[in-house]
Amino acid sequence: IAMGDKARLNDLLEPMHAADIADIIERLDPSRRRDFLELYAGEIDGEILSEIDEAIREQVLEQLPPEVLADAVREMDSDDVVDLVEDLDEEDREGILAALDDSDRAAVQQSLTYPEYSAGRLMQSEVVTAPEHWTVGEMIDFLRAEEWLPEQFYHVILVDPRRHPVGYVQLGRMLAAKRDALLGTLREDSFRTISAYAEEGDVAYAFNQYHLISAPVVDKDDRLVGVITIDDAMAVLDEEHEEDILLLAGVGEDSSITDSxxxxxxxxxxxxxxxxxxxxxxxxxxxxxxxxxxxxxxxxxxxxxxxxxxxxxxxxxxxxxxxxxxxxxxxxxxxxxxxxxxxxxxxxxxxxxxxxxxxxxxxxxxxxxxxxxxxxxxxxxxxxxxxxxxxxxxxxxxxxxxxxxxxxxxxxxxxxxxxxxxxxxxxxxxxx
Amino acid sequence: IAMGDKARLNDLLEPMHAADIADIIERLDPSRRRDFLELYAGEIDGEILSEIDEAIREQVLEQLPPEVLADAVREMDSDDVVDLVEDLDEEDREGILAALDDSDRAAVQQSLTYPEYSAGRLMQSEVVTAPEHWTVGEMIDFLRAEEWLPEQFYHVILVDPRRHPVGYVQLGRMLAAKRDALLGTLREDSFRTISAYAEEGDVAYAFNQYHLISAPVVDKDDRLVGVITIDDAMAVLDEEHEEDILLLAGVGEDSSITDSxxxxxxxxxxxxxxxxxxxxxxxxxxxxxxxxxxxxxxxxxxxxxxxxxxxxxxxxxxxxxxxxxxxxxxxxxxxxxxxxxxxxxxxxxxxxxxxxxxxxxxxxxxxxxxxxxxxxxxxxxxxxxxxxxxxxxxxxxxxxxxxxxxxxxxxxxxxxxxxxxxxxxxxxxxxx
Structure with a gap:
C-alpha cells in the first residue's frame, strides 16, 4: 500500500491512533520505511513522533522536513521533547530546541540538567498550581481565564509562596465542592513528592505501590519543578520489566524484534x-x-x-x-x-x-x-x-x-x- | 515490636501508607503475623485489606473480627471487593457480601458473572456519567448536589439515553470551560471502550499503548457497566510481566518469596x-x-x-x-x-x-x-x-x-x- 498513493494512505491512517501509526512505522523494514516517510512525512505530528521507538526515531527525524518537525515539537509536552532530544548530538538538539519558544526551551534545558533515567528527565514542567488559601471559585475562574493549560491534568498542586508543594487536590473533589470552599480543606490525605534526582525505576515503583495518578517533582531545595503522570510511570515500569527479562536471558537490554x-x-x-x-x-x-x-x-x-x-x-x-x-x-x-x-x-x-x-x-x-x-x-x-x-x-x-x-x-x-x-x-x- | 504494646504499634503505623502496612504484614512469618493481627486487627481498613497479597489474605480475613471486616468492605470500591471475594468459597463470600448495601452488592455480583481475569472483574461500577447535552454548569451543580461520588475519578463519561457511552470529558477541560459550554463540545478526540469480556492483559496493553487514564467498560449490548482506571491497569501489567518472567524460568506463575x-x-x-x-x-x-x-x-x-x-x-x-x-x-x-x-x-x-x-x-x-x-x-x-x-x-x-x-x-x-x-x-x- 505504501507504494505511491498518498491520498489513499492518509485516508487509511486518518482514523488510527498515533501509537498505532508509530507501530506501523516501526514494523516496516528500513527501505519501505523510507518510502512510507516520503509519502507521509507531512502528516507526522508530535504525538506520533513521541510514540516511535528510540531505535528508529533518528532515521525518522532525518527524513522529516524541518518545518514539520518544528510544528511537531511545538505541540509536544516538555517531557516528550526531552525524551526526543536527549539521545541526539549537540547540533541536532539545538536545531530542534530552536523551534520552541523561550519558556518551553528553558524547561527542556532545565530537565536535561538532571541525570539520565532520573525523575527530572521524566517529568513535564507544565503544572497547574495554586496557593492553599484560594477558594474553589477563585481556582475555577483562574483556570477559565488561563489561556494555556497542560493537555491532561488531574490534580492541582498546592504550593506555598516559595513554591514548595504542600499538598494536592483532585479535580473531582474540587468540582464537587462549593465555590467558597478553601482548596486547603480539600487536599488529599496522602501526598508524596518525588525528588528530581530519583531513579525512574523507583518512581515507577512508587506509582504502582501507592496508586498515584500524578506526583509533583521537587529540586534539591524542595521547590516544585514539574510533575510526573502515571502514564509515563507505567511506560517506565514496562521498560524496566523488559530490561530485567532480557538481562536474565543474556540479551542486551534494548534488544527488540525490529533490530537488524x-x-x-x-x-x-x-x-x-x-x-x-x-x-x-x-x-x-x-x-x-x-x-x-x-x-x-x-x-x-x-x-x-x-x-x-x-x-x-x-x-x-x-x-x-x-x-x-x-x-x-x-x-x-x-x-x-x-x-x-x-x-x-x-x-x-x-x-x-x-x-x-x-x-x-x-x-x-x-x-x-x-x-x-x-x-x-x-x-x-x-x-x-x-x-x-x-x-x-x-x-x-x-x-x-x-x-x-x-x-x-x-x-x-x-x-x-x-x-x-x-x-x-x-x-x-x-x-x- | 509486634510483641505486646498495642498503643505503641498504632503510633508507629499511623503515619504509614496502607500499601506499606500491607507489605509489613506480608513479610512477617506466619506465627508473628498472627500475633500482629491480634494486636492490630481493629485498625485494619479497606485500603490495607485490598493491598494485601492474595496468598495470605485468607489468613488475615479469618482473624479479623466480623464488624471490622464489614466496615472495611463497606468503604472499598466495588472492584476491590470483587478482588477480595473472588477466590473465597461460597460461604465466606456470602458473609462478606452481606455487609454491603443492596446496590453495592448487586454491582459486585454483576462483576462476578464475568470470567476470571476479564475486564468485568477489574472494573469498578462507580462511574460518573452525564448526557451530552448538559452544560458545564449543570454538571458542576449535579456533582455538588450528589452525595456519593467515587473516591477518585478523572473523567465524566458521556452516555446516550440508553447508557451507551459516546465520549468522555476530562475534568481539567471542564474546569477550564465556561459554565454554558456543552459537555459534548469538550469531549476528547480519542475515545475507546473496553468490552467487559476482554482479557485483563489486553486491557493493560491498551492503557499503556494509548496512554489511557480511565476507560469505560461496556457489556455485550455496548451499554456502560463500569470503568477501569489506570492504577488497576498498571497493577495488571506488573502481574503479567511477573507471570511471563516466572513462566520463562519454569516456576509456577504465582511464586513469591513469601511462599512457605x-x-x-x-x-x-x-x-x-x-x-x-x-x-x-x-x-x-x-x-x-x-x-x-x-x-x-x-x-x-x-x-x-x-x-x-x-x-x-x-x-x-x-x-x-x-x-x-x-x-x-x-x-x-x-x-x-x-x-x-x-x-x-x-x-x-x-x-x-x-x-x-x-x-x-x-x-x-x-x-x-x-x-x-x-x-x-x-x-x-x-x-x-x-x-x-x-x-x-x-x-x-x-x-x-x-x-x-x-x-x-x-x-x-x-x-x-x-x-x-x-x-x-x-x-x-x-x-x-
Missing amino acids: VTETLRRRIPWLMVNVCTAIVSSLVISIFETTITDFVALAVLMPIVASMGGNAGTQTLTVAVRALATKSLTTGNVWRVVRREAMVGLLNGLTFAVVMGVVAWFWFGGISLAGVIGMAMIVNLAIAALAGVLIPLTLDKLGADPALASGTFVMTMTDVVGFFTFLGLASMVLV | VTETLRRRIPWLMVNVCTAIVSSLVISIFETTITDFVALAVLMPIVASMGGNAGTQTLTVAVRALATKSLTTGNVWRVVRREAMVGLLNGLTFAVVMGVVAWFWFGGISLAGVIGMAMIVNLAIAALAGVLIPLTLDKLGADPALASGTFVMTMTDVVGFFTFLGLASMVLV
Missing part, C-alpha cells in the same frame, strides 16, 4: 562469548576425570542430567530472587529467612531427585554404586544451585549492580562446575 | 520433573554413541560446551520472541521476516563460535578433525537454537497457549538433543 541482523549479533555475541568461556571452565573440570570416564562411559551419559537439573533449579531460584529484589519484597529484614528457606528447598529438591535419578540410573546401568553417586551429586548440586540462585543476585545488588545482569551465567557456571565436580569426583572415588 | 517451603516445592518440583525427563532424552542420545566416547574421551569433555551454547543462544531468541508476542510487536505481518532474520543470526552466530571452538579444540586436543567436528556441530546447533527459539513460542501462541509456558524446556531439549546428536554423530563418522 548486525545489531542483533552485536548485542548477543558478547554474552555468548562469556558463555563459551564459562563452558570451557566446566569442560576443564570434566577433563580432570578423563580416565574415569573412559572406564565408565555411563558417567558421560548421565553427566548432562546433573548439570541440567542444577541449571534449572538455579534459574528458578534466581528468577524469584531477582523479581523479589525488583519489587522490594526481599530486604535486609527478611534476607536470612529467605536464604535459609531456599537452602531448605534446594536440599529437599535434591533428596527428591536423588531418589528419582538413583532409581533411573540403577535400572539403566544396573550399578547400585553409580545410583548412589548420582544421588549424592544431585543433592549437593541442587543445594548449591538454590544458594547460588539467591546469593549471587543479592551480592550483585549489594555491589550496586543490576541483580539481573549476568546472574544467569554465574549461576549456570556454578552449578555446572559443582555438578561435574561432585558427580565425577565421587565416581572416581567410589567406582574405581 | 512446601508451597515452593509444590510449585517447582513439577517443572524439575519435566526437566529430568527431557534430560534423560538427551542422555539417551549420548548413550547411542557410548563406544565413540570411550575411544575419544575428548568428546565427553567438549560435549557440554555444544549443549550449553545451544541452550544459551536458544534462550536469547526465545526471550526476545516471547516479549515481542507479549507486546504485540510480532504479528502475522512480520513473522516471516523475523524468522528469516533469526535464522540468519543463528547461522552467523554459529559461524563465529565454530571458529572460536574449532581453534580452542585444536589447541587443546591437537586434532584438526575434532576441531572440524565441533565447528560443524556449533553451526548446526546455533542455527537450530535460533529457529526453535522463535518457532516454539509462535506455535504455542497459535495453539492459544501462553508462549512463555514451558518454552524454555522445549528449546533446551531441542538444542541438547540436536547438539549431542550432531556433535557425537559427526565424530563417530569422522574420527573413527
